Amino acid sequence: MVPQILRSRALAAATLAVVVVGCLVACGGAPPTAKPTRESPSSTPAETPEPSPVAPPVRVAPVASSDPNDLSVVVNKLRPLTPADYAPADVVEVAVPYANQPFLRREAADATVAMFAAFEAQTGLKMQAQSAYRSYSTQVSVYAGWVASKGQAGADLTSARPGHSEHQTGLAIDISALPAVCTLQACFADTPQGQWLAANAVTYGFVLRYPAGGTPVTGYEFEPWHYRYVGVAMAADYAATGATTLEQYFGLPAAPTYAP
Template sequence: MKSIRTISATAILIALSASLVVGCEETSTKTPSKGTESAQTTETQGTKPSQQTEQSIDSKGSTEKEKTGASGNTTTPSTSTEGTTDKAGSILQVTTPDSVEVLVNKQYKLPDSYKPQDLVYPDVPFLFNEKIEKRMMRKEAADGLQQLFAGAKQEGIMLAGVSAYRSHSTQTTLFTRYVKKDGEEAAKKYSAVPGHSEHETGLAIDVSGSTGKCAAEDCFDGTPEAVWLADHAHEYGFIIRYPKGKEAITGYQYEPWHLRYVGKEAAGEIHEKGITLEEYSNVSTALK
């Protein structure tokens, strides 16, 4: 009897031990360690971005599409004569520098090696007699200038040339001198960085009255010569390149003496609409 009780007690103890072992195994299987949970969380975050992250990626993609346009090309002015390539920062180099409508300003530059191949001496009076570089213009512009001077003379307005074409090296010398005199920031308001000067195109000229009074100075504004030019220059294919009130667009102060040849059609439209060459070329971003 005692032996039977001993065996029963032993069996009960064995059964209880087995139950405890099974319970521990189930608990271990159902509850992962803290390290395993972190690994699972990291993997989940790595394979599925949060809603905020997905929205950011989509937003960035939309922004890039808006900047490049539907075709995927970099946005540039839509003028057929602009022809800009070689983007470097905010500076674009023109690829059709020989076009009479070419846009040259603080954003658009001429190739450093560019030199017009049809420079001539227009048959008009200048404030100097020497046949030097700054007396030259491209043939088409020179012809237009001769007609402009003749038209002005018929109405009693006597004009004289001050400065026309400048080579890249000449513009470099001038700009360097102005920077030393007034500082770079101030110099950029009235003088162009080499490669960005309209005078390098051979299509621009500064003019004054025949006496030379107020030549290329603010006091030229309001003179009979300045008034006549503002009213009639477009009839001969020229525009006042840097008009009053458009400084934020052209990037330069008002210069009533600075004429730019663009051809009669373009000049007529620019004059009629009261716009700048930037606006005509669909480039109206403020330039500083």
């Protein structure tokens, strides 16, 4: 005869065994049947936050190009175009009002049209292209004209020598008010056109190339009318860094004068 107490202990041991075996499955190293949320089917898997911290994207420092076909090309008094008589292959007419019929590289032309349209829509005012792409031979004439009127030293603060003009890249445009007010003068900065461009051109991929106070770096006087297309992404990065010249942005030496 098995005493009641022994039968109770046997039953308790059997129960414990069941619990232990069960716990090996449910409580031990084996994964639970419910997987983490991120592995479960979901209609918006991209919105599920990652459980571990993710390193922020590393910003790659911009590098200036010497290739005039590149949007990151920098042309200044120490960085002539190569070749000197470079001509972009994809210049197109820019469909905006103008003082001189404007041509730019296609991407810059499209951005210019969009920028002018936005300006007119937002302000009810107009502006025009004063000068855009200029060939090497055109720059020969333009520079000679400035030398004749201001002498070489004066001309060099205003106009690039042939082979050194950003206008020859097909990525630069001079903009003026329509009707004309302060055309190619520092007071253009105070016009509605000049103020709107200073605040909004970056949105369309343009940067002010020759800012006030920038002469020791750029070699040119303040030109609130001269904008250089670098593309929307680079312009946004340029603005985010707080750079005021392309030389500063790319970490290039100042170029106040031509090499001897």
